[in-house]
Amino acid sequence: MRRVREMLRLSRDGGLATREVARRTGVAPSTIREMFRRFEASGLSWPLPLDLTDSDLEARLYGEAGSRQGTRRRAEPDWSALNRELKRKHVTLQILWDEYIETHPDGYRYSRFCELYRSWEARLPVTMRQTHLGGDKLFVDYAGDTVPVIVNARGGETRRAHIFVAVMGGSSLSFAYASWSEKLSDWIEAHVQAFAYFGGAARLLVPDNPKVAVIKASLFDPQVNRTYAEMAAHYDTAVLPARPRRPRDKAKVEAAVRIVERWLLGRLRHRRFHSLAEVNAAIGEMLIGLNDHRLLRHVGRTRRQLFEEIDAPRLKALPSAPYVLAEWRVRRVGLDYHVDIESHFYSVPYRHARASVEVRLTSRTVEVFLRGERIAAHIRGSGDGKHTTLADHMPSSHRRYADWTIDKILREAQRLGPSVAMLCQMILEHRPHPEQGFRSCLGIVRLAKVFGEARLEAACLRALQVGARSYGSVKSILDNRLDGQPVRRGRGTEAGDDEGMTIPHPNIRGSGYYH
Numbered sequence: 001m002r003r004v005r006e007m008l009r010l011s012r013d014g015g016l017a018t019r020e021v022a023r024r025t026g027v028a029p030s031t032i033r034e035m036f037r038r039f040e041a042s043g044l045s046w047p048l049p050l051d052l053t054d055s056d057l058e059a060r061l062y063g064e065a066g067s068r069q070g071t072r073r074r075a076e077p078d079w080s081a082l083n084r085e086l087k088r089k090h091v092t093l094q095i096l097w098d099e100y101i102e103t104h105p106d107g108y109r110y111s112r113f114c115e116l117y118r119s120w121e122a123r124l125p126v127t128m129r130q131t132h133l134g135g136d137k138l139f140v141d142y143a144g145d146t147v148p149v150i151v152n153a154r155g156g157e158t159r160r161a162h163i164f165v166a167v168m169g170g171s172s173l174s175f176a177y178a179s180w181s182e183k184l185s186d187w188i189e190a191h192v193q194a195f196a197y198f199g200g201a202a203r204l205l206v207p208d209n210p211k212v213a214v215i216k217a218s219l220f221d222p223q224v225n226r227t228y229a230e231m232a233a234h235y236d237t238a239v240l241p242a243r244p245r246r247p248r249d250k251a252k253v254e255a256a257v258r259i260v261e262r263w264l265l266g267r268l269r270h271r272r273f274h275s276l277a278e279v280n281a282a283i284g285e286m287l288i289g290l291n292d293h294r295l296l297r298h299v300g301r302t303r304r305q306l307f308e309e310i311d312a313p314r315l316k317a318l319p320s321a322p323y324v325l326a327e328w329r330v331r332r333v334g335l336d337y338h339v340d341i342e343s344h345f346y347s348v349p350y351r352h353a354r355a356s357v358e359v360r361l362t363s364r365t366v367e368v369f370l371r372g373e374r375i376a377a378h379i380r381g382s383g384d385g386k387h388t389t390l391a392d393h394m395p396s397s398h399r400r401y402a403d404w405t406i407d408k409i410l411r412e413a414q415r416l417g418p419s420v421a422m423l424c425q426m427i428l429e430h431r432p433h434p435e436q437g438f439r440s441c442l443g444i445v446r447l448a449k450v451f452g453e454a455r456l457e458a459a460c461l462r463a464l465q466v467g468a469r470s471y472g473s474v475k476s477i478l479d480n481r482l483d484g485q486p487v488r489r490g491r492g493t494e495a496g497d498d499e500g501m502t503i504p505h506p507n508i509r510g511s512g513y514y515h
Contacts, residue, residue: 004057005048007032008039012046038062075104077113079120080299084310088134093117135314137169137240138202140191142182142210143257145265149273161279163265164190165257168198169206171306173291176260178279187212188231188325196322198307200315201235206242214241226328234323236316263290329359337393341366343383347393348376409441416448417457419464427469443471451478458483 003025010021018036022029042060044052077100085091097113108116146160161178164187168174175197179186187210195201207213215223222241224232232239264286273279291303299306331339337353338345341361348357348368352375360367361380368376378388413424424441448456459477465487468474477483 003027004035004061007035008046008048011036035061075107077107077117079117080301082117083121083299084301084306088310133314134170134310135168135200135202135312135316137204137206138166138194138198138237139169139206140164140166140194141208141254141257143176143260143265145261147178147265147268147273147279149276149279151274153274161273161276162186163260163283164194165260166191166194166198167255168202168307168311170310171303172296173198173303173307173311174259174287176264176283176287178276178283180276182210182212184212184225184227185325188227188323191231192322195235195318198311198315200312200318201237202311202315204238204240205232206240209241213239227326230326231323234319236319259290324362324364327361329361330356331359332356338387338389339368343385344381345385345387346376346378346381347387347389349393350395409438409445412445413441416445416453417460419457419460420444423460423463423469423474426464430469440471444474447475447478455483462487 007021007025007027010016010024011018016024018029018032021027022032025032038061044057044060048057077096082093082096085096086093093114094110097110100113101107107113141164143163143165146162148158149161151157151159159180161180162182164177164179166175175194177190177193179190191205209222213225213228215225224239224241229239264283267286268282271282273282291307293302295302296306301309329341331341333339333348333353333355334345335353336345337350338347339357339359341359346366346368348355348370352370355370357375358369360369364380366376366378366380367374376390376393378390381388409424409428410421413421424444427440427444428437430437444456444460447459451459455478456474459474459482462477462483462485463469463474466473468477
């Protein structure tokens with residue numbers, strides 16, 4: 001007010017123009033003109049009364065316009081409602097102020113409106129101050145504490161269950177899920193359960209930088225685990241890891257982890273669990289209280305209400321089937337154009353023999369990729385050492401044998417004689433590769449055209465007696481005319497034994513086996 005008195009003195013007593021008063025006092029001319037206008041409107045006269053204090057002078061000049069505690073209180077916006085609206089896409093403070101001033105034309109001006117909102121927002125916890133659009137981000141992490149689970153009641157053996165936590169950025173709706181470990185399979189399964197709980201997928205997944213999710217942490221180009229990225233693509237979302245050493249990037253989930261540890265684990269500390277299912281059932285009950293009944297301070301809404309209002313409308317729809325965990329293996333195709341996966345052999349097109357391929361394994365399927373292109377797909381078989389071969393993968397020289405089925409070969413062999421049929425059956429059962437068995441049996445059957453059916457039957461009988469199980473052995477017997485000669489008995493054979501008696505059986509080797 002000292003400067004106000006000085007400006008009035010220069011103008012009234014000195015007769016100086018407004019610009020000269022502004023130059024001498026260092027105050028803008030517009031400010032001086034506004035002060036003179038207020039002085040004329042105040043009813044005061046110059047010189048000022050001697051008993052007029054600076055406080056009284058300020059009240060007379062600026063009391064109504066400058067005081068924030070005026071006699072008429074302006075309409076106060078609902079700041080919590082504005083905060084929720086700001087989480088919607090394309091909504092700004094300018095838009096909200098426009099709507100406010102339409103309803104209250106004598107309300108706060110825009111600058112004061114923003115100042116008051118920022119002041120209200122500063123009282124919120126740091127995790128609520130961060131503005132996350134509805135349905136935009138899902139923050140995920142593991143809680144530091146675990147839950148003991150009794151797996152052997154008699155011996156008292158326990159295992160520790162790890163708690164996965166996911167929280168929606170806009171509404172803070174929280175989810176928790178217990179698993180035995182933090183490995184990739186449990187990490188993926190926890191995400192699948194979280195998506196099912198929320199009923200949709202957020203646009204972005206924001207994990208910390210665990211090895212199970214991020215192969216190489218980087219500020220600019222983080223490398224995400226391939227299986228994790230594939231799971232995210234299945235739900236039409238993307239992975240955006242938090243920046244290394246930037247804890248506020250994931251402050252939302254860090255706060256949720258603390259809430260889970262206090263709200264859930266603290267209340268479950270006296271309960272005894274005997275399975276993961278019991279733990280998850282108890283967690284589900286606690287989540288109802290946390291999300292559906294507990295009001296958020298400063299907001300006056302539950303997490304569930306905020307979720308239905310902010311996040312749910314913008315979540316992406318879930319795919320028709322949940323993601324199935326897939327593992328990737330690098331393998332080399334064998335010379336027989338088959339890939340060995342856990343002691344079972346799967347075919348690929350024969351032209352890719354000896355190529356290095358990537359194999360994608362699920363619980364039911366096997367897919368083979370070469371330079372990103374899928375070249376084969378099979379139903380997963382058991383590790384029994386057998387082969388799964390598609391006819392389209394075989395070269396033409398092999399394909400003509402594929403028309404012969406086991407039943408067809410055995411019928412043809414039975415027509416030629418019981419010994420031929422028995423020998424072919426034993427070959428088919430004991431060869432590791434079906435094609436090898438087909439070729440041997442086809443070769444034996446076709447020997448009838450060269451040597452006749454009778455000689456072939458006799459040669460197969462002799463092969464059974466001596467333990468021979470190949471096309472080459474039968475052909476050698478025929479070439480050397482051994483099919484008409486009796487098999488020599490070993491020492492200890494009595495004269496009364498019937499040399500013609502043969503009991504063909506895969507468990508009976510015969511004396512020739514030991515020669």
